[in-house]
Amino acid sequence: MLLRTRITLMVAASLLLLAAGWRVATLVRDQLAERRLAVAVQTAHAALWSQALAAQDRELDERMDKLLLMPGFALSARQADAPALERLLADAGAQPAQAGPLQVAAVLGGGRAPAVLGVAMARELLDADSLERAVTGDSVDGLRLVGPRQALVLSTRRLPGEGEPQVLVLARDVRQALDHIRDRSGAELTLLDLRGRLVATTDEALWRQAAGHVAQRGAQVDALRLDGRSYTVSALAVNDLAGHPAGSVVALLDQTRDAQAQAFLGRLVLAGMGLAVLAVLLALNAYLRASLRPLEKSIDALAALAQGDDSVHLPAGGNDEIGRIARAVATFRRNAQELAATRALRERVRRRQERLLRTRLQVLAEATQQPLAWHAGGSDEEQLRQLAAVMNELSGRLVEQHQRLTGMVQELREALVTKTRLAGLEQELQIAAQVQLSILPHNPPQDARVQLHCHITPAREVGGDFYDYFFIDESRLGFVIADVSGKGVPAALFMTITRTLLKATAQFVGEPTRCLTQLNDLLAAENEQMMFVTLFYGVLDLASGQAQYVNAGHNPPYVLRADGSVQAVARTGGMAVAVSEGFPYRSALLQLQPGERLFLYTDGVTEAFDPDGREYGEERLERALRRAAAAGAPDTAEAPARAVLADVHQFERGAPxxxxxxxxxxxxxxxxH
Known part of the structure; x- marks a missing residue:
């Protein structure tokens, strides 16, 4: 593609972008203008509706004034004498009729049957609130929907005189208000109820065509086309005389002439812009063609020089584009001749360097005791390929040996670092095991009413099991045994946190169920590692021997009764702690008689294995406890624990x-005691 063509296309693209930007700006401006117009139309629509209602109200008030001044009218109205009222209204030229100046005249209130002249029912003229306001003397006027296709503009006046208060109501059809707005604005008006049903309209045929489109648009102000004509649609929500929403007034204003003029103006502007852009592009193309013709001749001459044609001759030029290009081409030819001479010299030097490099590489290959495949002779290009292959093979051997040695050195360093770290870690684990065991209680409670014996053997340096006992007050002793999920350092840390929180909570919350519920909520709140704890927590009343306990997913303890029997403690159905917030724990009661013992344990006892992979199990544990209970020594607490531990070690037979x-x-x- 020629340069002038590319420049013309770029200018055309720029002009199109400018035109598009102008069009977008115009559309935005038009949208803003339409919004302002919509606000103005909506405001004018509301003002016209208010003026129309005010005009109707004034006319109704004037007729009321005239009627009340007529002799006998107030008395006939108070007596609800419909024939007399009808004669008086006829004399005043205001007799209600479907097409007359008044559609309804009524007298309401006073405990009498309402007198109504016209097309509406008395119960539909005023609601209870409006009637109460009118009776008290307030002026009640405005729109009132009295039927599916009937709406009235009414006004009220309290009748003068003594006795029960009565209200005179005069009403006119809302079509007169719509006609008033149409005469002022030139728009066709339609009144709809809250369900969108037609109540009154100034042009029913036009509304039938527009009804479906207006319902679909649902806008306050919009544009609409019907049968080739353009309309501006404005919808205004209106209230009834009680201030409640009654429906909406839709105005259809014919804007066909203005829309056609605007469309014609838009097409005219678009055509003018298109012709202007086309004229600019044609003029630019002609100018570039005349300006770049000397440059095209210089380019043709330069192409001939590139193909080796030294006979090319450029016309002499001055300081314009052609002269500068000719001088550049001459410089290019001199540089090409010098480059050819330099290339020949470099070729001779390269050959001497190849021979020297071949000799040195052969010596290096023999030194590595791996001779290289070398074929003498052939063209220069073939020898160069062989040389490259030899260098590649030698470099691969050297890199391989270097990597092997580097790997061995790195492995040795890592082994030394790992050994040092393992030694430090073993020492730290030993210290952690000592610290963990040191935080567990070692001295039994100093109270003659109870004896306690505890034992723990971690499977690793540190473990996740723990036990604890503490006085809640002078007569209550709290005791707990627990097993944290997992093993090692994480379980030990979680064990420490659980023990600390349980003991701190129990000092303030003595009831086991509430204590365990708070502990569960604290541990489960931010338990990102999803660890949990099974535990058995009880509170023993030292005076009565009654223990209230909660079993949170732990192995049930056993009671060694005074008669030598062994009974499992009933479960409470609790879930492990730290699994789910808000879990409702339940407690149970256990009665201990003097001399009876409670044996608590973790699953490390029942899940011990012998070398054959058999499990110790709960049955063996119960048998060991029965033997311990039958063996005597009921006055000590450690006898059952020693008997069970000895039986477990004997069962394991040295298994880990x-x-x-x-x-x-x-x-x-x-x-x-």
Whole structure:
């Protein structure tokens, strides 16, 4: 594509962009103008409607004044004498009729049957609130819908005189108000009720055509085309005389002439712009063609020089474009000749360097004890390819050996670092195990009414099991045994947090159910690691031996009765702690007699395995507890724990411990001891 063509296309594109921008700006301006026009139309529509109602109200008030001045009118109205009222209204030229100046005249209130002359029913003229206002003397006037296709503009006046208050009501059809607005604005008016049904219109045929389109648009002010004509549609919500929404007045204003003039003006402007752009592009193309003709001749001469034609001759020129291009072409030819001489010299030097490099590479290959495949002879290009292949192979061998040595050195360094870290980690784990065991209570409670014995054997350096006991007050002892999900350092940290929160909460919330509920909400609130704790928490009344407890998903303890029997403690149906916020825990009661013992444990006891992979289980645990209960020594708390631990170690037969083993024995001595 020629340069002048490209420049012309770019200018055309720029002009089109400018025209598009102008068009967008025009559309935005038109939209803003339409919004302002919509506001103005809506305001004018509301003003005309208010003026029309005010005009109707004035006429009705004038007729009321004339009627009340007529002799006998007030008395006939108070007596609800319909024939007399009809004669008086006829004498005044205001007898109600469908096409007359008045459509309805009525007397309401006073405890009498309403007297109504016209086309409406008395109960439809005024609602209860409006009638009460009119009776008190307030002026009630405005729009009132009295039927599916009938709306009135009415006004009220309290009748003078003593006795029960009565109200005179005069009403006119709303079409007169619509005709008043049509005469002022030139628009066709339609009154719709709240359901969009037609009540009154000044042009029913036009409304039938526009009804479907107006309902679909649903706008306050919009444009509409019907049968080739343009209309401006304005919808105004109107209220009845009580101030309640009654419907809307839709105005259709014929704007066909203005719309046609605007469309013609738009087409005229668009055609003018198109002709102007076309004229500019044609003039620009002609100018560029005349200006770039000398440059085209210079380019043809330069193409001949590039193909090796030294006979090319450029016309001499001055300081214009042609002269500068000719001098540049001459400089280019001299540089090409110098480049050819330099290339020949570099070729001779390259060959000498290739021979020297080949000799040195061969010596290096023999030094690595891996001779290279080398074929003498061939063209220069073939020898160069062979040389490149030899260098590539040698570089690969060197890189491979370097990588092997580097990898060995790196592995040795990592091994030393890992060994150092493992030694430090083992020392830290030992310290952590000592710290973890140190935070658990070691001294039994100093109270003669109860004895406690606890034991814990972690499966790793640190574990997730824990136990605790503490006095809530002078007569109540809290005790807990728990198992955190998982093992190692995470379980130990979660164990510490759980024990601390439980003990702190129990000091303020003595009831086990509320205490465990608060603990569960605290742990589950930000439990991103999804860890949980199974625990058994109880509060023992040292005076009565009654224990209230909550089992949160833990192994049920056993009671060693005074008669030598062993009973499992009933479950409370609780879920593990820290699983879900707001879980409702339930508690149960356990009565201990003096001398009876409560054995609590974690699943490390029942889930111990022997070398054959068999599980210790709850049945073996119960048998061990029965043997311990039958063996005597009921006055000690540690006997059942020692018996169970010895039985578990004997069952394991040296197998590695799978989980933390924790147990607690609580012996209730009683208040008499």
């Amino acid at each position: 411990q799978a989980d933390d083993i924790t147990c607690m024995v609580l012996r209730y001595v009683g208040a008499a």
